[in-house]
Amino acid sequence: MLTGDKISFRDVKNEILGRIHAREWPPGSLMPGEIELAEEFGCARATVNRAMRELAEEGIIDRKRKAGTRVNIAPVRHAKFEIPLVRTEIESLGASYRYAFISRSIDLAPDWLRARICLGPDDQVLHIECMHYANNAPFQFEDRWINITAAPKSMTADFSAISPNEWLVAELPFSEAEISFSASAVDERLARFLSMYHGEPHFLSERVTWLKDLPITFAQMSYGRGYRMTTRY
Amino acid sequence: MLTGDKISFRDVKNEILGRIHAREWPPGSLMPGEIELAEEFGCARATVNRAMRELAEEGIIDRKRKAGTRVNIAPVRHAKFEIPLVRTEIESLGASYRYAFISRSIDLAPDWLRARICLGPDDQVLHIECMHYANNAPFQFEDRWINITAAPKSMTADFSAISPNEWLVAELPFSEAEISFSASAVDERLARFLSMYHGEPHFLSERVTWLKDLPITFAQMSYGRGYRMTTRY
DNA sequence: CAGTGGTCTAGACCACACA
DNA sequence: GTGTGGTCTAGACCACTGC
Numbered sequence: 248m249l250t251g252d253k254i255s256f257r258d259v260k261n262e263i264l265g266r267i268h269a270r271e272w273p274p275g276s277l278m279p280g281e282i283e284l285a286e287e288f289g290c291a292r293a294t295v296n297r298a299m300r301e302l303a304e305e306g307i308i309d310r311k312r313k314a315g316t317r318v319n320i321a322p323v324r325h326a327k328f329e330i331p332l333v334r335t336e337i338e339s340l341g342a343s344y345r346y347a348f349i350s351r352s353i354d355l356a357p358d359w360l361r362a363r364i365c366l367g368p369d370d371q372v373l374h375i376e377c378m379h380y381a382n383n384a385p386f387q388f389e390d391r392w393i394n395i396t397a398a399p400k401s402m403t404a405d406f407s408a409i410s411p412n413e414w415l416v417a418e419l420p421f422s423e424a425e426i427s428f429s430a431s432a433v434d435e436r437l438a439r440f441l442s443m444y445h446g447e448p449h450f451l452s453e454r455v456t457w458l459k460d461l462p463i464t465f466a467q468m469s470y471g472r473g474y475r476m477t478t479r480y
Numbered sequence: 481m482l483t484g485d486k487i488s489f490r491d492v493k494n495e496i497l498g499r500i501h502a503r504e505w506p507p508g509s510l511m512p513g514e515i516e517l518a519e520e521f522g523c524a525r526a527t528v529n530r531a532m533r534e535l536a537e538e539g540i541i542d543r544k545r546k547a548g549t550r551v552n553i554a555p556v557r558h559a560k561f562e563i564p565l566v567r568t569e570i571e572s573l574g575a576s577y578r579y580a581f582i583s584r585s586i587d588l589a590p591d592w593l594r595a596r597i598c599l600g601p602d603d604q605v606l607h608i609e610c611m612h613y614a615n616n617a618p619f620q621f622e623d624r625w626i627n628i629t630a631a632p633k634s635m636t637a638d639f640s641a642i643s644p645n646e647w648l649v650a651e652l653p654f655s656e657a658e659i660s661f662s663a664s665a666v667d668e669r670l671a672r673f674l675s676m677y678h679g680e681p682h683f684l685s686e687r688v689t690w691l692k693d694l695p696i697t698f699a700q701m702s703y704g705r706g707y708r709m710t711t712r713y
Numbered sequence: 714c715a716g717t718g719g720t721c722t723a724g725a726c727c728a729c730a731c732a
Numbered sequence: 733g734t735g736t737g738g739t740c741t742a743g744a745c746c747a748c749t750g751c
């Protein structure tokens with residue numbers, strides 16, 4: 248367990264993980280306190296604290312004041328997915344990126360959108376459609392709605408040159424986002440843009456972002472054939 | 481900014497975030513060092529360190545020794561998804577859970593599986609198929625392959641009573657997992673189990689887990705109609 | 714009320730990466 | 733080399749919560 252002369256919080260973490268895996272501290276059981284472990288490992292309590300805090304963040308253990316620390320029975324695993332810019336995503340695949348603008352319009356927010364992101368009946372939205380290509384093959388169709396009240400500057404942005412995705416990240420910080428993934432069938436129009444068949448399954452990502460309770464944007468990203476989202480943990 | 485008499489790492493974090501949002505430290509710029517900030521905020525360096533470390537973990541800033549800390553130009557956002565037991569997932573929706581065993585067999589690992597998770601040509605696998613229901617409606621079809629070499633105990637488990645999902649979580653720790661999501665069309669057999677139409681899109685989740693380079697299990701989870709995976713960040 | 718984790722401090726040394 | 737972040741320490745006080 249010694250990697251050097253001093254005990255690192257990583258050593259402590261690994262040792263604890265090992266004991267949990269070895270069922271030395273079985274799921275549901277109470278682990279020793281920080282002070283006790285610090286003495287056993289010959290390190291400061293802060294070191295044990297950091298190790299255990301990280302394990303708690305990862306969902307391996309559960310900590311409560313006064314009650315102590317327990318090994319989680321069903322460790323709720325967390326998978327972390329990176330949410331990059333489409334361009335970054337494509338370029339990191341080693342492919343060339345191309346952006347294509349499709350349409351732009353300004354409308355009263357349609358009812359379904361008002362309901363979805365809590366807009367008033369008189370709020371106007373900027374509606375953009377565009378495509379993202381990887382090596383000139385259709386990669387993603389972006390259907391973007393921007394709340395003009397929250398982002399008046401979007402009116403003057405030139406979305407024929409820069410994608411709304413990229414413009415928003417650069418211009419508008421957000422405090423909160425909701426993202427969801429599902430599978431859906433492409434309709435006839437979408438099928439043409441993505442070079443797919445009408446009714447073919449596609450991976451759909453929907454995103455809403457807010458800046459302090461003020462809805463900024465709603466987007467539907469439809470991915471082309473064969474897209475998969477992968478992560479390790 | 482003061483929440484009490486002492487400066488918390490949360491205060492520091494919020495203050496830094498505020499300045500980044502206000503473009504006081506624009507994207508790509510070099511931020512002051514830890515010592516300087518600690519002096520400005522009137523707290524210890526460790527406090528600033530923790531604040532900045534968390535911001536770095538969240539992808540907001542980028543830290544390098546000697547080079548200093550910079551605001552990320554394109555903050556790579558991370559979305560965290562919980563990966564619970566199917567049962568837990570269903571119950572937390574307020575629905576009743578039911579498990580149904582379908583089939584069990586022991587075979588030489590098929591070629592596609594050997595290639596997928598790096599098995600030898602003579603390795604045997606336990607193949608289980610089962611269903612998970614929410615309020616008696618089809619929720620998920622689980623197609624599970626277990627590496628017998630890595631998990632000999634699985635041979636004697638009673639998978640007609642407990643789902644492989646649950647058995648594995650309880651019995652076999654893993655050190656690493658890969659998970660991926662995609663959209664696919666249901667084939668004829670799957671359609672019957674999920675009460676869907678042949679060719680209908682469904683959300684597909686694939687998972688591989690390892691224990692120190694030793695592949696343990698591969699699973700395909702096919703979700704029923706309308707499933708969506710959602711998170712906030 | 715008392716015990717456990719949560720956090721802050723002040724100081725120290727180390728490791729890495731840039732010049 | 734030298735400066736910046738990375739980490740450990742020893743000690744202290746606080747806050748929550750179960751008894």
